[in-house]
Amino acid sequence: MLEVRKLTKVYDDGTVALKEVSFTVPDGEFLVIIGLSGSGKSTLLRCINRLIEPTSGQILWDGVDITAAGQEELRRIRRQIGMIFQQFNLVKRHTVLTNVLTGRLGYTSTWRSLLGLWSREDRARAMRNLELVGIADKAHNRADELSGGQQQRVGIARALMQEPKLLLADEPVASLDPATSHSVMKYIEWMNRERGLTVLCSLHFLSLARRYGTRIIALRAGELVFDGRPEEIDDRRFKEIYGDEAIEVEIR
Amino acid sequence: MERAERVPQPAPPNGRRLAPLLSLLFPGAGHIYAGRQERGLWIAVTAATLLTLLWWLKFWSLLPALVPFWLWNAWETRTIVQGRRPSTVKLVLSAAIIVYAIGWRVTEIDVQRLAAGAQKIRPFVVSLVRPYYVDREVTYAAFPAPVQVPCGEEPSPPPAGAGSGPTIVPTPACASVGETITVRGEGFPPNVEGELWWENPIGDRVRLRSGGEFVTFVADEQGTFEVKVTVPDVVPRQFQESAQLHTVEARYVRDVGPWRLTETSYLVAQRMGETIAQALMATTWGAIFAVPLSFFAARNLMQFHPLALLVYYLARTALNVLRAIEPLIMAIVFVVWVGLGPFAGVLALTMHSIAALGKLYSEAIESIDPGPIEAITATGANRVQVVWYAVLPQVLPPFVAFTVYRWDINVRMSTIIGFVGGGGIGFLLQQWIRLTDFRSASAAIWAIALVVTVLDFFSRKVRERFV
Numbered sequence A: 001m002l003e004v005r006k007l008t009k010v011y012d013d014g015t016v017a018l019k020e021v022s023f024t025v026p027d028g029e030f031l032v033i034i035g036l037s038g039s040g041k042s043t044l045l046r047c048i049n050r051l052i053e054p055t056s057g058q059i060l061w062d063g064v065d066i067t068a069a070g071q072e073e074l075r076r077i078r079r080q081i082g083m084i085f086q087q088f089n090l091v092k093r094h095t096v097l098t099n100v101l102t103g104r105l106g107y108t109s110t111w112r113s114l115l116g117l118w119s120r121e122d123r124a125r126a127m128r129n130l131e132l133v134g135i136a137d138k139a140h141n142r143a144d145e146l147s148g149g150q151q152q153r154v155g156i157a158r159a160l161m162q163e164p165k166l167l168l169a170d171e172p173v174a175s176l177d178p179a180t181s182h183s184v185m186k187y188i189e190w191m192n193r194e195r196g197l198t199v200l201c202s203l204h205f206l207s208l209a210r211r212y213g214t215r216i217i218a219l220r221a222g223e224l225v226f227d228g229r230p231e232e233i234d235d236r237r238f239k240e241i242y243g244d245e246a247i248e249v250e251i252r
Numbered sequence B: 001m002e003r004a005e006r007v008p009q010p011a012p013p014n015g016r017r018l019a020p021l022l023s024l025l026f027p028g029a030g031h032i033y034a035g036r037q038e039r040g041l042w043i044a045v046t047a048a049t050l051l052t053l054l055w056w057l058k059f060w061s062l063l064p065a066l067v068p069f070w071l072w073n074a075w076e077t078r079t080i081v082q083g084r085r086p087s088t089v090k091l092v093l094s095a096a097i098i099v100y101a102i103g104w105r106v107t108e109i110d111v112q113r114l115a116a117g118a119q120k121i122r123p124f125v126v127s128l129v130r131p132y133y134v135d136r137e138v139t140y141a142a143f144p145a146p147v148q149v150p151c152g153e154e155p156s157p158p159p160a161g162a163g164s165g166p167t168i169v170p171t172p173a174c175a176s177v178g179e180t181i182t183v184r185g186e187g188f189p190p191n192v193e194g195e196l197w198w199e200n201p202i203g204d205r206v207r208l209r210s211g212g213e214f215v216t217f218v219a220d221e222q223g224t225f226e227v228k229v230t231v232p233d234v235v236p237r238q239f240q241e242s243a244q245l246h247t248v249e250a251r252y253v254r255d256v257g258p259w260r261l262t263e264t265s266y267l268v269a270q271r272m273g274e275t276i277a278q279a280l281m282a283t284t285w286g287a288i289f290a291v292p293l294s295f296f297a298a299r300n301l302m303q304f305h306p307l308a309l310l311v312y313y314l315a316r317t318a319l320n321v322l323r324a325i326e327p328l329i330m331a332i333v334f335v336v337w338v339g340l341g342p343f344a345g346v347l348a349l350t351m352h353s354i355a356a357l358g359k360l361y362s363e364a365i366e367s368i369d370p371g372p373i374e375a376i377t378a379t380g381a382n383r384v385q386v387v388w389y390a391v392l393p394q395v396l397p398p399f400v401a402f403t404v405y406r407w408d409i410n411v412r413m414s415t416i417i418g419f420v421g422g423g424g425i426g427f428l429l430q431q432w433i434r435l436t437d438f439r440s441a442s443a444a445i446w447a448i449a450l451v452v453t454v455l456d457f458f459s460r461k462v463r464e465r466f467v
Helices: A041-048 A072-080 A096-107 A108-115 A122-131 A148-161 A177-194 A206-212 A236-241 B001-006 B017-024 B030-031 B037-057 B060-080 B088-106 B111-128 B263-294 B304-325 B329-338 B341-364 B370-378 B383-419 B425-434 B438-466
Strands: A001-011 A015-027 A031-032 A057-062 A081-084 A167-168 A200-202 A215-220 A221-229 B134-149 B167-171 B181-184 B191-199 B206-209 B215-218 B225-230 B244-261
Touching: A001 A041, A001 A108, A001 B167, A015 A057, A015 A221, A031 A041, A031 A206, A031 B304, A041 A167, A057 A096, A072 A096, A081 A148, A081 B167, A081 B370, A096 A122, A096 A148, A096 B037, A096 B370, A108 B383, A122 A148, A148 A177, A148 B370, A177 A200, A177 A206, A215 A236, A221 A236, A221 B030, B017 B030, B017 B060, B030 B060, B030 B438, B037 B060, B060 B088, B088 B438, B134 B167, B134 B181, B181 B244, B181 B263, B191 B225, B206 B425, B215 B225, B263 B304, B263 B341, B263 B383, B263 B438, B304 B341, B329 B341, B329 B383, B341 B383, B370 B383, B425 B438
Parallel strands: A031 A200, A031 A215, A081 A167, A167 A200
Antiparallel strands: A001 A015, A001 A057, A215 A221, B134 B244, B167 B181, B181 B225, B191 B206, B191 B215, B191 B244
16 A cells, blocks of 8 residues: 655755645555646656655655665665656667666666676566567667657566566656557556556546546646546546646547 | 836936937946946946057057947937937947957958968978978989189190090180189980089089079980089189199989888878877777766766765866866976876876866766666666666767767877877977978878878768767
8 A cells, every 4th residue: 555645845946846745545556647737747656766855745655654765775665666657768779678677677786787697587577578568579679769659568568577566657658649558558457457556657638547547636736636536527627627728638 | 137127218308418428428428327327337348448458559540440339329328318229239249340450450460461471381382292202212423524723834634535424515624713614514314403513623522603502404305504604712722823623513313213112201100100099098098087087077967965966066177177278288297297208198188088078978978868767766776777777878879979089189189299299290290390391291291181081081980870
């Protein structure tokens, strides 16, 4: 269970990105975070694995306070949290296989990783995960030779390498076309249902949030303005989250 | 502040006429009167500075160049009291006229001298098209004929019998000192050029002159020539009283044998190699030291802790200070330190390469995509692993490109370093220029040009491949 308590983030320039956000995520949930650009979705996700240091508040994961963890402990926590990104964040000049293997860095000693001495199991695991996302044949291509959808699947394979218990997905389909979006979202859904991962996923499109989320929270200017089931978001709620000017667009 | 100034301010009731007049009296005065104190002050200070400069340098003839600025400032005052916005660009341009006029004077730009002095460098320019890479072996051929000085009782000896080779015949065959005789040559190689020498009875030789210039001859198509020479005053004291036989001699230099490489060519090749090696050493050592330094001097990697940020500032300052010192000055220091020679040059270039590469590398690191760093950090990797897997792959191509380019630059720089004793081809070039051996200097210059061109081509190829 993940518990976020009064999480606040104020950037150095004074921008308040999160204002005392509190919510709880039971294990196995597919939580979708929605909100306008700049509403604090990315900051919230990055605070959970402390890519961004929270200003105040607590994040408890199975009773362990992530916000209080020291460097070593933090790395042990991070390797159990997979993350995928809007821009995929692959190392473009490396091969697909190497990119996937970097998911094991948290479990590999420094000198072995500097020499590229990946263990036999890790290599096998990497190939398995690439097969899982359907791009095993691209294992030895350079990452930037792949299409956007394929690159995101490499990102998913990399996250799977960590054997995570929690998956953070920061707008995973915002750079993809609708058809590819669904294929990527289905992999995330599969991780949630078949592997039992808890998923925290930020999304732009409400239609996608409704389709995949088991629960939705909404941020507006850093504040939690909605927390409930997808079908509870009616027209009034929608305007609360996105503002009066907004019109809902559908992505199928 | 700037925005507030743009709002037209109401002119004082009588200001409309007075303000431009005040500005004409002294620039800026009208602005201040019309309520534009800051602008007025700037203009007044500028005008005062320019006037002081003219007074100090005694450049009174440049006063007319101030007129545009003076008039424009008055015109601008009128614009302001009418409530319109003045054009700063035009004001600055009008002030620039006087600045450029002063600059022209101070730097003593003189187009006439540029044209008049051109012929002084002719020997050098001529040598540039004849680099001294190859020459041929030469022979000196000398053809003597007797001359009696002065004419006396003793009969002139008969002229040497006409053999198969070249001969010369002086007419008349006797003369006194200071008299002119004609020397006629026959049977010389067509078009050959040569010199005329004189030998007295005790074997002293002088090259003949006419009006201060050496006498030369040029044979025609048939191999004949005729030259007038004056009998030189080289009669030894003990022979002053009697007539003696002297010798006039025609000499020419002839190229024989095959073309061969000159000593200069060997020297140029050897020292050019030294220069390339110097640049290679300096670039390699520079890169080895610059890589770790550059990571400390990259802001995006050093923001994780205040202490790290301090290291960043220290590294950056060190690089900047090091880069500010010209390699030429460093070379002078190292020549004192380790003595003349290529090692001093290597050290000087290394120091400069560390600074230049360190800065370029760190900027390359700062401009990388932060995404992969974020992703690798999120997997639980430690700092070393993050640098190895997310930073290095991104910075390697620019690093290689910068390094190869630096080698190219170092070759060019090491030629200059040689001028102050840092070894390499610059050392030779400097010597040849001082000895006015321009053909050898030209050989060195062409060699440098060739090597730099080849390296430039090579470094571009490498850069294209890696980006």
